[in-house]
Amino acid sequence: MPLEFAFELMMMLTSGCALLVSAWLFWRARRQRSMKALAGFGVMMALWCAGHVAVFYGWHTTGMALILANPLMPTFFLDFAIGFVNQGPARRSWLSRLARFRALLYVTAVLVSLGTLWLGGGSIIAFGPFEHYFVFRGSGWFNIGYTIFIGVLAHALLLWGFMRQQGNRRRSIAAMFAAGAWGLLLATSFIFPSLGLLWYPWPMLLLPSYVLLLVYGVVRYQMLEVNAWANRALLWILMTALLLGLMALFSAMAGQLGMQALAAVPQWQLWLYSVLLLMLALALYRPVSALVERLIYPGSRLDEQLLDTWLAQLRDTDSWHSLAREAEQLLARQMGQPVTVRLLTTAPRFEPGPGLELWCLHHKQDWQFRLKGFDDVTPGMRLTAEVFGSLLATRCGLLERSLQLAEAERKRVSEQHLVELGGLSAAMAHELRNPLNIISMATAGLEAERKAMIQDQLKRADRLIVDMLAYSGQLHIQPRAVPLLPLLHSLRPQFNWQDVQLELTLPENYQVFADPYRLQQVLTNLLDNALSFVRNQADGRIVLAAGTSAGELWLHNNGPAIPPDMQARLFRPFVSHRPGGSGLGLAIVQRIMEAHGGHIEYRNNAGWPVSFMLYFPEEPAS
Structure with missing residues (x-):
């Protein structure tokens, strides 16, 4: 095979491989900009090799333009390196700023290429087996110098990333360095004729391997199918080498075995027939394998x-x-x-x-x-x-x-909450019952009517203490239909209304399905809480109104609005917007409502500064 033809064939093979790999990369990693830049690197290498082929066929202007465009190759590779390194632990703001100047790098590379082409940065010579071969002249050395500088900058960035990345990305960078060293060794021989060393560029014949090794080194740790493809490719390469070796051995021993006709066949023909047979087997492997799989496992399409x-x-x-x-x-x-x-x-x-x-x-x-x-x-x-x-x-x-x-964590949080609340409740019950007992003993000498009134309030206070203790345990309710208006009228004397106006906009026969004692506790807590905010206002108003649905009750007041940061935690224990409040009133109300199977909600869109909506189900809670 003529040496010039061998060089031309390798350039065409490199160009084809680079285009195929770039197309696959662009399709497979279309959402990753760094992989797109690597695909651009492959396209530029394909054009660079095509430039050499154009020179061989006498298209000197086109060939020189494509060869002198080589600054775009390392520019694409630098773009890829920026995106590949600037991820995970190695991500840096200065790399992000550098990435925003990608366009400037490409414009500079284009200007260098056009400038050296216009200034005649190269010429065509004949030496050895080559009738047409490109060499650098004059400004062309600036072109190759700029190309080397950008390439060194890209590999320096990869080296920096290697020291900061971990795992698969670090391994990919190491593989890229190995492939880069191989590519530098191959490409060095291209420069020798430009230096006056008219040597045949033997390493350039292996240039197709550089594209494949570089891309494989980048994506082998990122894409599983690449490793599968490399596994199959290596298998077929080894099979081809083994088959060629066996054919050579068989041809040498055919004469001794009495097969004179076979021994007379040229060895290259045996090799050619063997490779063709192997290529045919490779081409038929997939369809035959699919056919066998359908026969053994029909209808199975697992991948x-x-x-x-x-x-x-x-x-x-x-x-x-x-x-x-x-x-x-x-x-x-x-x-x-x-x-x-x-x-x-x-x-x-x-x-x-x-x-x-x-x-x-x-x-x-x-x-x-x-x-x-x-x-x-x-x-x-x-x-x-x-x-x-x-x-x-x-x-x-x-x-x-x-x-x-998740269930264990929920139980742990719930148990911790009950333990904390139980401890606080026990401490408060102890501190409250001592003064209540003293008040009870002090009523011994009072007249009967006043004593009875005080004793009733002491009993109510004792019930509140019991409820506070019960908050850390389970509530037991006995719901029934309770007329609401009589209950509210009985509660009215218990509060110091001062100038606050209470409006009951309820039907005469309005009733809810609830435990009477727990319902009284809910209303008492809500009214007492509302009074603490509107009692000192000149126009204080509290309104209890029936909702549009059965079992729905609204309580409005015109006191100060609840701050937004407190609305989300309004019903949590120990959260209070009321001066001197314990922070348990609304939390107890919520527990009682949930025990009934209902709920209570705070609303700020009902036309009042403060509104609470209570819902009691029509049927008892299960």
């Missing part, structure tokens, strides 16, 4: 992307119901027919239905799956169900542990 999709969809579920529903949809979509999924924590006591069923059973400390009704399906569909069942069983175990941790 890595499908498994990743299944894992992602199952991982997004956060309850047993949603996990079973999602599993049914995924498996039915893959198999083309309905499949029932059952998640069972105990052994089932029922027989499977007529359709296809996948059971996930909790057995001792593990989850296992069983297939029901899959005896008559194809082997491919059964394989699909088995793979999916294994993934589902694993997800069941993870979800079980996640729910157990």
Whole structure:
């Protein structure tokens, strides 16, 4: 093979490889700017090699323009290095600022290329086997110097990233350095004729390997399919080398074995036939493998992307119901027919239905799956169900542990809250009951009517203490239909209204389904809380009104609005906006409402500065 033709063939092969790899990179990593820049590097290398081919065919102007555009190659690589390094722990603000000047780097590279082309930065000479070969002249040395400078800057940035990155990205940078050293060794021989050393550029014949090694070094730790492709490529290369060696050995021994006709066949023809046979086997491997898979496992189409999709969809579920529903949809979509999924924590006591069923059973400390009704399906569909069942069983175990941790944390927080509240309640009860006992003894000499009034209030105070103690435990209610107006009229004398106006806009027969004693406690706490804010206002008003729905009650007052930062924690214990308040009043009200199966809400959009909406269900809480 003529040496000039060998060089031309390698340039064309490098150009084709670079274009194919760049197209694949751009398609596979279209959302990663750094990979797009690497694809641009491959395109520029393809154009650079095409420039040499153009020179060989006498298209000197076009070829020189493409070769002198080589500053764009390291510029694309520098763009890639900036984006590749500026991630994770190595992310720096100065790299982000440098990234904003990408356009300036490209403009500079274009200006250097056009300037050296206009100033005649190269010429075409003939030496050795080459009739047309490009060499640098004059301003062309500035072109190659700028190219080397940008390349060194890009690799220095990668070196900086290597010292700060970890894991796969650090390994990728190390692989890039190895590929860069190989590329520098190959490209050095291209410069020799420009220096007057008319040597044949033997290393340039291996240039196609540089593109593949560089890209593989970058993405091998990022994309799994690249490693699979490299594994297949290495396998076929080794098989080709082994086959060529066996053919050479067989050709040498054919004469001794009595096969004179075979021994007379030129060795290169045997090699050519062997390579053609191997290429044919490579071309038929995929369709034959797919045909065999369809014959053995008809209907089975399992691949890595499908498994990743299944894992992602199952991982997004956060309850047993949603996990079973999602599993049914995924498996039915893959198999083309309905499949029932059952998640069972105990052994089932029922027989499977007529359709296809996948059971996930909790057995001792593990989850296992069983297939029901899959005896008559194809082997491919059964394989699909088995793979999916294994993934589902694993997800069941993870979800079980996640729910157990969440429940344990909820119980821990609840128990800690009750312990703290119980301790505070006990301390307050002790401090309050001592003065109440003294007041009770002091009423011994009073007249009967006044003594009875004081004793009633002492009993009420004692009930409030009991309720405060009960807040840390469980509330027991006995709901029934309670007329609201008579209860409110009985509560009115207990408060010091001063000039506050109480308006009851309730129907005469309005009633709620509640525990009378707990309902009295709710209304007492709310009215007392409202009075503490509106009692000193000249136009203080408190309004109790029926809502639009049954069991709905509104309490409005025109006191000062509650600050926004306190609204979100208004019903938490020990939070008080009231001077001298304990911070338990609204918290107790909320607990009583929830014990009834209802709720209380603070509203600031009802036309009043402060509004509370209470809802009592029509049926008793279960």
